[in-house]
Amino acid sequence: MSRTLVTSALLYANGPLHFGHIAGAYLPADIYTRALRMAGEDVLAVSGSDDHGVAITIAAEKAGEDYASYVAGWNARMRETFAALDIRYDIVSGTSTSPPHADLSREFFERLDANGYLKERTTDQLYCATDEMFLADRYVQGTCYVCGHTPARGDECPSCGTWIDPLKLKEPSCKICGTAPETRSTTHWYLDLPKLRDEKIGAWIKGHEWKSNVAGFIENLLEDVPERAITRDMKWGVSLPASVGERGEGKVLYVWFDAPIGYISFTKELMVERGTPDAWKDWWQSEDTSLVHFIGKDNIPFHCLVFPSMLYGAKDGYVLPAHVPANEFYNLKGGKFSTSEGNAFDIPNFVEQYGADVTRFYLCSSMPETADSEFSMELFIQTANTALAGTIGNLAQRVLKFIDKNAEGKIPAIHDDHRAEMDACILNECGAIEDPVEHIRAFRFRRAAEAIVQNAAVGNRFIDQMAPWALRKEDPVKGESSLATLCEWLSWTARWMAPIMPTKAQELWSMLGQQGQVLDQPAPGLPRAETWRTLRAGTPLGEIVAMFPRLELPETE
Incomplete structure (x- = not known):
């Protein structure tokens, strides 16, 4: 059985995460993992902290802390930030605390030496x-x-x-x-x-297909x-x-040597916790595994040359990376994000003010995929108000509020006389439709975000063209069919949104009266006229809420 092992660069335990880190290695890994799982694939996601190195010892000594306590504090902050942004891994560990790590690192040393x-x-x-x-x-x-x-x-x-x-x-x-x-x-x-x-490794690198910037x-x-x-x-x-x-x-082993071994150590640690201690080999020593490293461009040499050399040189059946979708730098105010220089946001506080999914969507839509990009507070607010509130949120409100008021708050039925007309209109005449998951699989995260909004705009054009408020008086049966079609479109929108905006996708799914978790639904792909309708007519809607309240620029001092 094929499987995908996703890793994110281990955070150096010497400071807090900033948006440069998140957009570079952590959010894309989370989105990718969610998308593949919706597509029915077997995925394991691993990350944590890189706890060793000179910079850490100097900073700990300056802070008057012992090394272990110092890195434990930053590891805890990392987990807090992941939780705030709903970024999830199967395990988040640390190279100084993972039980198998020291022995495994020494084993690599001895194998490389013996070979x-x-x-x-x-x-x-x-x-x-x-x-x-x-x-x-x-x-x-x-x-x-x-x-x-x-x-x-x-x-x-x-x-x-x-x-x-x-x-x-x-x-x-x-x-x-x-x-x-x-x-x-x-x-x-x-x-x-x-x-x-x-x-x-030289021939492997030359013969491998890499992302363009890599x-x-x-x-x-x-x-x-x-x-x-x-x-x-x-x-x-x-x-x-x-x-x-x-x-x-x-x-001691140099930090750049033991850090990437942490990916394997953490996998072994997880499998012990699960009661299947030998299962780590299925992920690291099986040809059926596709190994994907999410990193920033400064880590390209280590993940494309050094770590693959270590994996090969150990001569123990380790798989080499299948993909290294490294991102470029994500900047702020024309310079790099820097928490030490005050050129960054406190992420948990930012998320508390603006919301996790809005933040996730904006970072995804501005991700530095093949060139450096920049965070802009003005564009963040504009994206929240135009793309999210004005397009996706507006569609949900227009449809569901109208049904709640005029159709007994239940999903209307599609009538056979109108099915072909409705399908032709929304699937062929209201604009291009793209599959966000396919873009995610190809590491086109920005395009995936654009596709979600583009697809929602198709629904808005459909409602303008059908005008169900007018059909309610002129042809109420056709009006019901148009509203049934729009509910179906919203259910697709929720599933398209799920990898990038999981909480808002679940909110929309629940407003449609659907049970269970939207992320447990299969990846929708593209709608086909013969099969795309799945909702049950008469299903009561859930509580209807404003998905994306409009935001205002913060006042500047």
Whole structure:
């Protein structure tokens, strides 16, 4: 049986989620998962937090917290944000808390080593004699040797973007105590990406079908592939396997190495919770699995080159990614979202004010699929009032309020004499109809959002053309048939909406008097004249409410 394994990039547990994260990796994964499940497919969705790394240890020390408590706090905030936006996964875990993670990460190390894909090398590194520790990249700062910017971190210059060699920094200093470090030798292990490229992954990348913006990014990725260190001199992280002996003391696996293994660890954790501990293999070691990574473009090298190299190099039957629908950057006010710089919204508060589904729809409709895009509060309000309230909400109100007042609050019957006329009008004469789920399956999320509104506009044109308020006096039987047709259209609209706006879709489904969860209904596809009508005449409507209240721009100070 075929299955789809959906992952979202693990959030670095060093700050809150912002809309850039949500539009980039988390909302599209949720929408995609819901759509595939409505299509009857077997889907597993996995995400969580990346809990290790230098940036976390520095921030925790600055905050006066122990590392575990610090990442646990941000993991909890992540879950709160997911709940506010109704973003759901089968499991949300963390690389420092998932029970299988450390052992599995060490197993990957040992397998790669045994298969000849790791190189052990002794190199020089900056060492702080005062704090008695080697200085991993972000523990050192100095003057950039390329552009002269001060301070430049030990991994990257914030001014010119150069990837920094800490040993070349001018006037380096320890970020903890401020003293000048000395140079000492240390041993580390490196992943032999050139060998993995030449043996398998290079040909796989070239022969794979990628999303257009991903293909453009990785065109030059294979030309200059370096060996990458996979260990660090630190205390916080996954310790090295006992098999390396004393050489591994005081060292941990580099965060970029153990983080993607978290996808597998979390799957194993979930299957243990479900009482089927070996079932994780069905998702990770079966040719029937389609692995889909939702990420931002800054993670493309890791998910298109590094992690596939690890999966292949382990030689344990792991599947390679089928799709990596990376999004570009989602910006605010012409710059990147940044919670540290105050260039972001508090998402739970934003959702409390404007609603989860309105927020989800706008983010979907403005998603940075193949180019950077930008959040605009003005366009958010316009979208809520025009596309949602003015098109979808207006259709529901016009139809259901009229039936409630003039048709005993029950779904009217379609009369055989009018069936062909009604079908021809709404299916062929009131505008183009598209299947949002098909767009979602092809990672065209913006087009899926547009299609929902476009399809609702078909219903509004139909009601204007049929004018049931006039037919009520001139030809009441035909009027009933037009209203029955509109109720059917609303039931399709609810199902089309469900992956993107699950709560509002359920609201509309219930207003039509339908039982159960709309997300449990099959994906509707496109309506066909012979089969598209499914509602039972005489079904009482539910409580009719305004789906999308009009919004106002917030006052600016």
